[in-house]
Each structure stands twice: as C-alpha cells, then as structure tokens.
Amino acid sequence: MERALGAAGICLECAARAPTCCRLSGKGGGQCFPLSLPERERIERILKQGDFWKSEKNSEAFLSAMSGLFPAGRSLMEKRWPSGQKHDRLRTHEDGACVLLTPAGCILPAEARPHHCRIYPFWVYNGQITYFKDQQCLAASSCRSLADLLRMFSLGKKEIFELYRRICLDWGLDGEILSR
Numbered sequence: 001m002e003r004a005l006g007a008a009g010i011c012l013e014c015a016a017r018a019p020t021c022c023r024l025s026g027k028g029g030g031q032c033f034p035l036s037l038p039e040r041e042r043i044e045r046i047l048k049q050g051d052f053w054k055s056e057k058n059s060e061a062f063l064s065a066m067s068g069l070f071p072a073g074r075s076l077m078e079k080r081w082p083s084g085q086k087h088d089r090l091r092t093h094e095d096g097a098c099v100l101l102t103p104a105g106c107i108l109p110a111e112a113r114p115h116h117c118r119i120y121p122f123w124v125y126n127g128q129i130t131y132f133k134d135q136q137c138l139a140a141s142s143c144r145s146l147a148d149l150l151r152m153f154s155l156g157k158k159e160i161f162e163l164y165r166r167i168c169l170d171w172g173l174d175g176e177i178l179s180r
C-alpha cells in the first residue's frame with residue numbers, strides 16, 4: 001500500500017533502518033556506483049572539503065554490477081572501466097553507510113547529490129523507465145506500480161530520462177548508450 005508520507009518522509013523512515021540506498025549492504029564497494037569528476041567537484045565546492053570520496057579498483061564485483069545496469073553489457077563496461085584501473089566513489093563508514101548520510105538524511109541539498117542518488121530507485125533500461133525491486137527500499141516495496149512510485153516521488157518520466165542522460169554523460173557512456 002502506498003504510504004501517505006511522500007518520498008521525503010518514507011526515505012527518512014527507511015534511513016532509520018539498515019541497509020538503505022545510502023548504505024551498502026554487502027561486502028566491499030562493488031555495488032557502489034561511480035562518482036564522476038563533475039559530481040565530485042560540485043560536492044567539494046559545497047562542503048569545502050574533499051574527504052567524502054575514495055578511489056577503488058575496478059573489481060569483478062564492480063564490473064559485473066555495472067554490466068547489469070546497461071543492456072550494452074560487459075564489453076562496454078570493461079572498455080570504460082578497464083580492470084586493474086580505478087574509479088572514484090563516495091566514501092562509506094565501516095557499516096557501509098555513506099559518509100554524507102546523517103540521522104536527518106543526506107547532508108547535501110537534493111540538487112547537489114550525485115545523479116545516481118537522485119534517480120534511485122528509478123532506472124532506465126532498453127529505453128524504458130523501470131525501478132529497482134529492492135525489498136529493502138521502503139518506497140519501492142510500498143508501491144504497487146511504477147506509476148505509484150513516480151507519484152510518491154513527484155517525478156515525471158521526463159525528469160527520470162534527463163537524470164539517466166546525465167548519468168551516462170558523467171560516466172562517459174553517452175556515445176555508446178544514448179545513441180542506441
């Protein structure tokens with residue numbers, strides 16, 4: 001049943017539990033999305049410090065997580081993030097929580113957050129808007145359909161496509177993903 005809390009309320013309620021989208025549930029950072037340079041610089045300007053990110057090896061877990069996100073698949077991901085090299089990501093505490101997560105939610109204003117934080121729990125696959133059916137996401141598990149979830153977040157399809165386009169641009173995947 002869709003809650004009356006709206007997205008802000010439900011995200012706070014979800015953040016009080018663990019894990020959430022701001023807290024890695026498994027081992028290591030393979031599941032953590034990359035942080036692009038423009039995103040990093042934007043956050044640095046706001047926080048006036050740079051201790052919120054780290055570089056991490058393009059591990060098997062990372063490449064396999066990235067390949068699952070795009071129909072273009074593994075070879076493109078290996079071209080973009082060659083194994084043995086590194087990518088940047090948000091730094092996390094030992095319990096997996098993002099260092100920018102506070103008891104009151106994310107420390108950043110919504111428009112300054114990385115695009116992958118802003119698009120979650122939505123995604124675009126094969127040109128269609130979809131969402132992560134994550135049982136730990138209170139919003140996704142409370143809604144019966146994509147339309148319900150879009151309503152809860154007060155988001156239109158145009159905004160989701162735009163966030164996805166920016167993710168592809170920032171991650172350097174625009175030429176091969178957005179042209180498909």
Ligand code: SF4
Nearest residue numbers: 022098100101106117
């Ligand atoms: S930057 Fe903010 S929204 Fe993104 S994972 Fe960290 S706390 Fe969550």
